Amino acid sequence: MNQSIILKQRPEGTPQSTDFKFEDIDQPTPKEGEVLLKTRFVSVDPYLRGRMRDEKSYIAPFEVGAPIESAVVAEVVESRHKNYKKGDHLTGMLAWKKYQTSDANGLRLVDPDQAPLSAYLGILGMTGLTAYFGLNKIGQPKEGECLLVSGAAGAVGSVVGQIGKIKGMKVIGIAGSDEKITLIQEKFGFDAGINYNKTDSLSKAIKQSAPDGIDVYFDNVGSYTLDAAMNNINQFGRVVNCGAISLYNETEVPKGPRLETTLVKKSVKMQGFIVRNFEDDFPEGIQQLSKWMKEGKLTNEETIVQGFDQIPQAFIDLFDGKNKGKMVVEVA
Amino acid sequence: MNQSIILKQRPEGTPQSTDFKFEDIDQPTPKEGEVLLKTRFVSVDPYLRGRMRDEKSYIAPFEVGAPIESAVVAEVVESRHKNYKKGDHLTGMLAWKKYQTSDANGLRLVDPDQAPLSAYLGILGMTGLTAYFGLNKIGQPKEGECLLVSGAAGAVGSVVGQIGKIKGMKVIGIAGSDEKITLIQEKFGFDAGINYNKTDSLSKAIKQSAPDGIDVYFDNVGSYTLDAAMNNINQFGRVVNCGAISLYNETEVPKGPRLETTLVKKSVKMQGFIVRNFEDDFPEGIQQLSKWMKEGKLTNEETIVQGFDQIPQAFIDLFDGKNKGKMVVEVA
Numbered sequence: 001m002n003q004s005i006i007l008k009q010r011p012e013g014t015p016q017s018t019d020f021k022f023e024d025i026d027q028p029t030p031k032e033g034e035v036l037l038k039t040r041f042v043s044v045d046p047y048l049r050g051r052m053r054d055e056k057s058y059i060a061p062f063e064v065g066a067p068i069e070s071a072v073v074a075e076v077v078e079s080r081h082k083n084y085k086k087g088d089h090l091t092g093m094l095a096w097k098k099y100q101t102s103d104a105n106g107l108r109l110v111d112p113d114q115a116p117l118s119a120y121l122g123i124l125g126m127t128g129l130t131a132y133f134g135l136n137k138i139g140q141p142k143e144g145e146c147l148l149v150s151g152a153a154g155a156v157g158s159v160v161g162q163i164g165k166i167k168g169m170k171v172i173g174i175a176g177s178d179e180k181i182t183l184i185q186e187k188f189g190f191d192a193g194i195n196y197n198k199t200d201s202l203s204k205a206i207k208q209s210a211p212d213g214i215d216v217y218f219d220n221v222g223s224y225t226l227d228a229a230m231n232n233i234n235q236f237g238r239v240v241n242c243g244a245i246s247l248y249n250e251t252e253v254p255k256g257p258r259l260e261t262t263l264v265k266k267s268v269k270m271q272g273f274i275v276r277n278f279e280d281d282f283p284e285g286i287q288q289l290s291k292w293m294k295e296g297k298l299t300n301e302e303t304i305v306q307g308f309d310q311i312p313q314a315f316i317d318l319f320d321g322k323n324k325g326k327m328v329v330e331v332a
Numbered sequence: 333m334n335q336s337i338i339l340k341q342r343p344e345g346t347p348q349s350t351d352f353k354f355e356d357i358d359q360p361t362p363k364e365g366e367v368l369l370k371t372r373f374v375s376v377d378p379y380l381r382g383r384m385r386d387e388k389s390y391i392a393p394f395e396v397g398a399p400i401e402s403a404v405v406a407e408v409v410e411s412r413h414k415n416y417k418k419g420d421h422l423t424g425m426l427a428w429k430k431y432q433t434s435d436a437n438g439l440r441l442v443d444p445d446q447a448p449l450s451a452y453l454g455i456l457g458m459t460g461l462t463a464y465f466g467l468n469k470i471g472q473p474k475e476g477e478c479l480l481v482s483g484a485a486g487a488v489g490s491v492v493g494q495i496g497k498i499k500g501m502k503v504i505g506i507a508g509s510d511e512k513i514t515l516i517q518e519k520f521g522f523d524a525g526i527n528y529n530k531t532d533s534l535s536k537a538i539k540q541s542a543p544d545g546i547d548v549y550f551d552n553v554g555s556y557t558l559d560a561a562m563n564n565i566n567q568f569g570r571v572v573n574c575g576a577i578s579l580y581n582e583t584e585v586p587k588g589p590r591l592e593t594t595l596v597k598k599s600v601k602m603q604g605f606i607v608r609n610f611e612d613d614f615p616e617g618i619q620q621l622s623k624w625m626k627e628g629k630l631t632n633e634e635t636i637v638q639g640f641d642q643i644p645q646a647f648i649d650l651f652d653g654k655n656k657g658k659m660v661v662e663v664a
Contacts, residue, residue, distance in 0.1 A: 050597070057597050058567065222592040235390065241595040248593075255587040260554040261580075263573040263604030265382070265389050270602045272595030 005096040020312040037074035043121040044315040067095040122326030131159035143168035151220030153180035155326035202228035241272035301325025337428040352644040369406035375453040376647040399427040454658030463491035475500035483552030485512035487658035534560035573604035633657025
């Protein structure tokens, strides 16, 4: 039986399971030039929250009544496409459906012998590339500098910190539980970790871990966490604005201390990006990340949830930080 | 008679004339290797407000009871320095004194036959170089793009807009009076001007002048003006954080809408700087600015106030926008 998950209504604030609806749909038949795909792994990502709003952004919003889509790894179960055969695995943006047909435009072949299939949604996929290009192109890391990462145990943050260590930086992570702090220090090699749920002043906690200040701040969180980082930023500091998960569910733009005086006084750069800006360099990025993985310098951390019916909940759980590393749903 | 202007007390909020004190001092005698300088022109600049605070910044704070210093053009009235002779003119950071001795370290010779002496404090000095390097190095202007400048009739803004036109941009300026709007359009060639005192919504006024959005925003003002610009910023937009005059007199950091979501969504860069970051390139900048002046492509606008006793008031008047172009005090 085939099924699809559609956006039933646009979430108000934090997404609820009632914002999504499961629909039974027909099994499609591939036309000439198409493949029939069986969904194997589905990526759930904070940025999808933005597409659930009815507003202009770098990518069109989801339509109410239409299926959600995200990065997926799928298996070819029937092929009428000259480049792909039954048993091949493809990844790219696909709908939240158990089965779907595709002309394979925008999809690429992945090799289950090179890495586990789920890795192509994480460390060898969008999140790994986001970490790699965000840190390198915008953060411009230098050996001996101090890197602060928020969402440090998450899909992007955990990779950013590890790349920081490879580059010879002092790396400090912010995360929301002692378990995550242990993880980032013991498994990912961060020099220090701050549990934001256990500090009175995040700003002071950062100062304690980084008495010489922060040179690069990789921000996945925004809001108070960004403020605290800015209080500790060094002259010529770079802030990589990768995400602002703390703000995605807000219905109005919250206020915070104005940052422009700090930017001027300390010659600081803040720069936002999406990974697609660096699309031309993806092959180089994937190659470098794979190499580091093979050399044992980079560890892939995943939270794998089982079952197609769990996709909406896995997405919702991101906003409570229930994932360690990349949150992925294994469908079959 | 020699006189000095000292910082009597640190200003609270907007500086007052009572924060400054005139002191009669002795006429100094130059030692071997020194020159005796007579102050001719004194630059007053918004950034000096920052040095009146007792806080760490890119430059040491002024001390209470000690003379203020700023950029000055002075005449050598007696020389015991091998490189300079009586009648030479030097510029650099000097104290607010009628006469002072100096070893000339950090000063440079200027030529009154090449440009009026006051120009070395403005368009061929720190403010011209600030405009030139801020726009070029951080704004990365491209022909056909739209440039928005706040403080558009000021010392830096008026030069930024003119360089924008030289680069083939559409240039929109924000200023605080109809007279200034006329000035920036008729004298400096801006394509459009917005009088922020006559708009209900600055954000909408910008949208009207720039229906295709803003690619580069050169910010001298900060606060609400920055917010309004950010509402109109395009994908891959660059914000040059040059100053935040609206915030310099605040005693606490004011709050404003958080900008990080816009930075991420639109891949926007905000970057602060001070002109000294580009010190190595100053000779190139001065050469280019002089060339444009000689070609008639660049106009130097100044507000020249007369008299040593007027220096504090000229500085205070900056915060009411009483200057058009560079505010300079002619001492003698």
